[in-house]
Amino acid sequence: MGVVVKNLYNVGGRWKFRKVIPLKLRQFIAEQPTEFVRWLGKGTKTDGSILRKYAQASQECEALLLQAIKRASGRFDELSTEVIAHIIANERHRLLEEEDEHRFDEEEDELFKTVRAQVSAIQGAYVNDDPDRRWRKRQDTYQELLAAYRHDYARGRVNVHLRDELDDLCLRHGLFVDTGSLDYRRLEKAYLGLMIEFLELALKRQEGEPVPTPPPPPAFSPSGSEEKGLTLREMAEKKLAMKAKSHATTEATETALRLFESVYGQRVITTITRREVANWIELLQRKPIRPDKAHRELGLKELAELYADRPEVPRLSGKSVNGHVSHLSSIWTWGRQRGYIDRGLDNPFSEQRVEEKMPAADEGFNPSQLQAIFNLPIFTHGERPVQGRGETSYWLPLLLLTYGNRPEEMCQLLVSDIFLDEDERVWCLRITDEGDHPVKGSRHLKADGNPVVRRTLPVAKRLIDLGFIDYIDSLKNAGEKALFPRLTTKGKRGYLHTSFATWWGKYLREHGAIPEAGNKPLRGFRDAWTTAAARSGLTEEEREWIQGHYIGKGKTSNRRYGVRDFGRKINDIVYKGLDLSKVRPWQPM
Template identity: 30%
Template sequence: MARMKYLQRRANRFEFRFPLPDDLAGKPVPAPLPETLVPLVNPRTGRFKTELIRSLQTNDGKVAERKVLSHIAETHALVDQARQLLQNGPPAGISPDEITVLVREHEIDLLHGDEALRTRGIGLDLARPGAPAHHDGLGMTDDDLAAYKYLITYLDKYVRAQAAKMRPGELIGFAVNRAVAKRGIVLHPDDPVWRQLELGFVKAQRSAFESINARLEGEEVPTPEPLAQAQGITITGALKRWTDGGSRGARKPRSRSAAEAEQAVRRFVELHGDLAITAITKAHGRAFRDALAKLPKALPMRLSRMLLPELLKQDLSQYPKRSAQTVNKILALLGGVLARAERDGFFEALPAWSNPFHVGFGIAQSEREPYEPFSLEELRRLFSSPVFANGERPLGGRGEAAFWFPLIALFSGARRTEIAQLRIGDVRQGEGGIWYFDFTNEGEDQSLKTASSARSVPVHAELIRLGLLDVLAASQANAASLWPGFEPPIDPKVKAWTKWFGRYLGAHVVDHPAKTFHSFRHTFKRACREAGLSEEIHHALTGHSGGGVGRRYGRERRADGSLDRGISLQRLQREINKIAYSDLSLPRPQSRPA
C-alpha cells in the first residue's frame, strides 16, 4: 500500500517532511514576523526554509499516519498565512478580542516576573555598601524585600497618576510596541487602537501592582496561567484534555464517543488546520457543518483516505448524504470538547466568547423521533425469513449473531452494542438458578451509553426455550466473546453487522428509516407497558434513568460481585416473563443447509 504523502521513514523512525512551495522556499522574510510563522523560518539566513521536517516519535506506521494529519493541516495553514504575509504584508488592524488578550497578557507577564524575582531573590546586603548583589536562589533577603517594596510603591504611585490623567507614559508605550510587534501586527501611528491599548496596559499594571502589594504583605495571590499557553492549546490539544478526563476519578467520555470526537477533530483539522481554540469562530463552525453535510453517510475505501478539502472536490452525488441529526451529533461532540476547555479557563480573556460549534441544523419535527416499534406483521415476516426459517447464515450476519441478536433485543430491550460485547462470563446464573445478562463496561473494549445502562436483565423464558443456553454451553473460556467474530475491537464489527441487518431488514421485512435494529428496543418498551410492568421495572430492564436520585437507593451487591438496580432478580424475572408477543411463532435455530 502506498505511503501517505509527507510521511517518510528514516533511521527506523517516521518523520513528517513537507517541502515548502516554490513561492515561499528561500524567500526573504518580511518584518515584523508573527511568532506563529517562526517554525517556517531559517534563523541563520532570515529566509523561509525550503522544507519542514519534524520527527513523529514513533516507528509504528499506523500511529505515524494518524499523527501526521495534524502536522499536514497545521503546515498548510502556516503556508497560507505566510503567503498572505508576502502578498499583503503584516496584518493592519486588531480586533477587540485581541486587544483584551494583549492587555491581559501584560498583567500576567508582570505577575510572572514578580513571582520569579521573589522566588530567586536579588541578593542585596546593605550592611556592605558597594558589594555586588548575589542571590542564592532561595528567596529574598530582608534588604531585598525592603528595596523591592519601595520600588513597587513608587511604580504603583506612578501608574496611578497616569491613570488619573488618562495619559500613559513612555514605558507603557514601549510595552505596547513590543506586544504588537511580537504578534506581527502593523498599526498606523494615528490608529485609535494605540490609545486603547495604552490605556488598557495602564489598567493592567494597576491591577498587577495591587496583586503584588498583597503578595508583599504575605497574602497568597496565584499567578494566572500564561495566555500564550492558553492560546497555544489547539483543538487537538483540547481533545486530549477532554478524553483524558483531568484527574483520577474524573468523568471521561465513553471510548466510542472519544473515537468519534477524534475522527471529527481530524476532519476539522483537515479543513481549517489545527487552530488555537481561541481562534476558532462560528464562521469556522458553519463551514465545517456545511462540509459535513456534503459528505456521504458512508465513504467507499478509495475516498476514505482523502483529506476533507480534496474529498469535497469529488462527485459525491451518487452516494446518500448523511442526515442533519448526524451532523449535529458531530458538532455537539466538538462543542463538548471546547466546553471542557472553557471550564478550564482557556477563554477567560475573551469575555464575549460563545461556543463556535453551536451552529447545528434545525431538525424537522418529523425527524426528531425517527424510530418506531415493529408491528406484529413485521415481526412475523422477520422470523419467517431465511435466517430464522431456513437456517441461512449470511456472511455479513456473522454466524449465530444473525439469529440471536434480534431475539435477545426483542426479549430484553438491549442495545446492539450491549449484545455484541457480551462475553461468555456475562451470561450468569444467580441465586435461585436465575440466568441473567450482566450488561457492563468492565471488560476489554466494553462500553455503555450511560452509567444507568449497567444492569442485570434476567434471560426471558422464551430465549431459554429457543436454546440460548445451548450457545453458552458450546462456548469455552469465560473471558471470551459469546459471539465468534465480535472479539475486540468491537465497534467497527458492530457497525458492519448493523449495515448488514439494515439491508436484510429492507429485503425481507420493511424498508423504512424508522424501522432499524433500534426498533427492537422500542418494541420491547411497548410490550412492557402492554404487560402491565411499572415504569420503574422496565427502566431497570432497559437501563433508562429517571425518577430522581431516589431510584439509585437500595442497590445491593450480589455474591458474584455484580450490582443490581435496587430490584431483586427474582422480581425482575417474574416481571420480564410476563412479556409476550401474541400470535408470533418463533423457530428454534436450525443447522445451516448443506
C-alpha cells in the first residue's frame, strides 16, 4: 500500500503543493491569501526531487501558519535582553570573521585576474589594472554605509533594507517575532549600533590595524534544545530550507551530495576528513561528462574505474569539479556559522580547488550575425512562423538584445511587470521572482529570494519606438497575464525558453544567420550585450547590476541600496555595425 501524501496534486502533468489557509488566519498573513501554493515540477509521485520539494513546501507552509497563529494569539517568541545580547554577539562574531576571511581570500584575486584577462581579449573594452581595486571598493562601500547608518542612528530610524536583514537574522535563530513590539524596536536599535561598530572596525582593518575577531558566544537556545550529529545531507536540507535558494542551486547541491554519497554514504558531517574529500575530488576529475546511457545510474567510483581505459571520453572540467566542492563547502560553512559545527573544526572542503582552464573570451554574436538575424522576415516583413510562439519570435530577441538578461528571465515576464512609473513618468520593466506565471508557476532568478537581483529597468526608447507598449496594451485587452502567452515549459526543470530556443537555433541556421555550430541561439545575445556594453563605456558594476549578477556583501555599495539610475545606461549601449532601420514596428496580427 502506497504512502498517502496530503496536499499534493497533479495538474496537467505538473505537481503542485496546495493547502487552504484557514479563514481565521488569513488576515494575519501578508496579502491575505486563501491558499498556499508551490509548483514542484514534473516527474512521478515517488520521484526524489518531487518529494524533496514537497517537504520544503510543506515546511515553508507550516512555518507560515505557525507565525500566523502566533500573530493571531499574540504568542511571539520573547526578545528578552539575553536573547538580544546573544543575537548581537553572534552577529558581531560572524560579520568580523567573514570580513577577515574575505579580505584574505586569494580566490577573489584569481577571479579578478580571470575576468580581467577575458575583458582584455575584447577589443576596445576598458580594463581596470588597479592592483588595489578590491581594497578601494571595500573602502568606498564601508565609508558610504557608515555615513548612511550614522545618519539613520542620529535620527532614530532604521531603513527598510536593514529591517529585511534583521528579519532574516531572527529567522536564522529560529525566532518568530512581533515586528511591531517595543522589544523588536530595541533589537533594531542594537543591530543598527552593531553595524556602525562593525564598519568602524572594518575601516581600521583597511588602515592596516589588526582587529581581532571576538569568539562566538556560548550556545544559547530559547527552547534549550541542541542538535548534534547531523549528516551532510541533513545540514544541506536545513540550509536550503532556511535560505530559500533557487531551483538551479538546489539541483546543483543535490547533484554534489549524490556524487559524494555514492562514495561515502550519508556521513555525519563532522566525521568527514580532508583526505576523504581529496580522494573524492580525484574521482570527480576522472568522471566522464556524459556517461553512456547504460552507465548513468552507476556511482562515482564505479564510473571512474569503468572509463579508466577510455581517455577519449571528455571528463569534468576543473570549473565543474570546483563547483561541486564549493556547494558542499558552503554547507559546512553555513553549519559552523549557525552553531551546528564547532568553530574549532577544520572545513575539509576548503582550500581544495583544482586548476581551471581559462575559457576563451566569448563575444557572443558578431556584428554580421546580429545584422543577419534582424534582417530575417520576422523583423522586416512581419512573418510569424507557427513554431515561433506568436509574438515571442519578434519581441524576445529584441528584449535580449536590449537588456542582455538571461533568456528565462525574459520568458517568464508577466504583463504586470511592464508599468508606468508615475513619479518619473518612465515606462519600466521589472525582473523579479515574485508572483506566479500562469504556465510555469513559481518564477525563479539566479539568486531566488534575494532582493538584490530583483531589478527595475526603464523600457528602452528603441522598444517603445517599435511599439512595445502597444503590444502590452493588446495583451491586457485580451486578458493575458504572461508577456509571451504561447510559451510552454519543457524538460525536468520546467523552463519556458527551452523549446523556443531549440526552434530558434534551427530557424537561424536554416536562414544562414549563424553557422551550424559555435553559437548559442539565445545565450549569444547576452554575450554580445556584455561586449557592446563594455565598448559603450558602461562600468563593470553597471553591467553586473543590469544583467543581474549577484554581488556579495561588502563588494559594492549597490548591494544594499541599489543604484536605479544604472538602468538608464540601457539607452547608451551601441552595437557597432548593427542597423535596425529595416525592423518593422510591431502591429497586431
